[in-house]
Amino acid sequence: MSSKVLPLGFLQADRDAVVRDFNGGRGLHQRLAGLGIVCGNRVQVIKNEMGGPLIISVGGGRLIIGRGMALKIMVEEVSGT
Secondary structure, eight states: OOOOEEEGGGOOTTEEEEEEEESSOHHHHHHHHHTTOOTTOEEEEEEOOSSSOEEEEETTEEEEEOHHHHTTEEEEEEOOO
């Protein structure tokens, strides 16, 4: 079974993924690390209406992130176990 890496902003609600990479500089990496979003962490999309911010779950907490930032977070979708 082959998984592909895609931007977090493309995942639908109730999907789980693992963070694989970021398309941004040091500032973005630091900002995301401060929010608990680092490579290897599992995230779940709670709400994604494909036109505004996303609500995601990371490490037991919920975050709202903007669409632009979500499109810079590269994830690999996993089954929701």
